[in-house]
Amino acid sequence: AEQLAAEATQWKQAGDRLKTILDEWRAVRGVDRKTDEALWKRFSKARDTFNRRRGTHFAELDRQRGAAKTRKEELIAQAEAMVESTDWSQTAARYRELTTEWKAVGRTHKDTDDSLWQRFRTAQDAFFKRRSAVFSERDAEFTANAAAKEALLGEAERIDPADADAARSKLRTIQDRWQAIGKVPRERIRELDDRLHAVETKLREAAERRSRRTDPDAEARVAQFRDRVAQFEAQAAKALAAGDTSRAEQAQSQAAQWREWLATAEESARQL
Numbered sequence: 001a002e003q004l005a006a007e008a009t010q011w012k013q014a015g016d017r018l019k020t021i022l023d024e025w026r027a028v029r030g031v032d033r034k035t036d037e038a039l040w041k042r043f044s045k046a047r048d049t050f051n052r053r054r055g056t057h058f059a060e061l062d063r064q065r066g067a068a069k070t071r072k073e074e075l076i077a078q079a080e081a082m083v084e085s086t087d088w089s090q091t092a093a094r095y096r097e098l099t100t101e102w103k104a105v106g107r108t109h110k111d112t113d114d115s116l117w118q119r120f121r122t123a124q125d126a127f128f129k130r131r132s133a134v135f136s137e138r139d140a141e142f143t144a145n146a147a148a149k150e151a152l153l154g155e156a157e158r159i160d161p162a163d164a165d166a167a168r169s170k171l172r173t174i175q176d177r178w179q180a181i182g183k184v185p186r187e188r189i190r191e192l193d194d195r196l197h198a199v200e201t202k203l204r205e206a207a208e209r210r211s212r213r214t215d216p217d218a219e220a221r222v223a224q225f226r227d228r229v230a231q232f233e234a235q236a237a238k239a240l241a242a243g244d245t246s247r248a249e250q251a252q253s254q255a256a257q258w259r260e261w262l263a264t265a266e267e268s269a270r271q272l
Contacts, residue, residue: 079123161206
């Protein structure tokens with residue numbers, strides 16, 4: 001009994017054992033009164049010590065369970081306060097933090113603990129159900145936006161770059177409509193943007209090539225050289241008609257030189 005009183009922590013088993021010892025004690029006969037009273041005092045003291053330790057243990061357990069209940073009710077209040085939040089990312093992160101805190105709190109009585117947990121989970125489930133509905137609607141919207149941008153890309157990729165002004169006007173209209181459409185699924189952003197950029201690059205490069213081909217300086221140079229060729233050919237013909245062979249040969253030589261320069265200028269213009 002004294003060992004149980006000092007060391008036992010299995011309270012039910014120890015209590016049952018002390019009851020058995022008491023029954024055995026009462027069955028013992030033949031002990032003188034003085035000795036019996038002294039032994040009974042020791043036995044009673046052991047029982048009292050055990051009962052005090054057991055009472056202290058369960059009082060502390062009740063205190064801990066009460067504190068756990070209070071803390072869990074606080075966590076429930078926080079969880080319920082966030083049910084209508086639309087700050088999806090931060091609120092979801094906060095719910096994860098609350099769950100971690102919940103697990104760190106001790107248990108209350110089983111029935112109470114189960115009831116508290118149900119309230120806590122109900123609040124979280126309500127939030128995540130709302131978030132899921134919003135995300136599903138948003139995903140559908142983003143998918144529709146992607147389809148709309150694909151349709152615009154079809155228009156953009158069919159733009160004829162031959163008419164630079166018309167091509168720029170059509171592209172600008174498509175770019176404005178593109179911006180007005182809105183977001184697409186994250187995994188489609190790069191693909192769709194790259195296709196639009198490819199069209200923009202194609203039309204820009206075509207316009208640059210056309211601009212080089214119609215370089216007024218190059219065209220003026222070709223026209224000037226062509227005029228000089230014609231001028232010297234006319235001089236040669238006139239001199240020849242006048243019987244001035246020397247002057248005709250000189251004019252023909254100059255015309256040939258300008259003809260070479262004209263060929264070079266025309267080739268340069270073609271390469272622009």
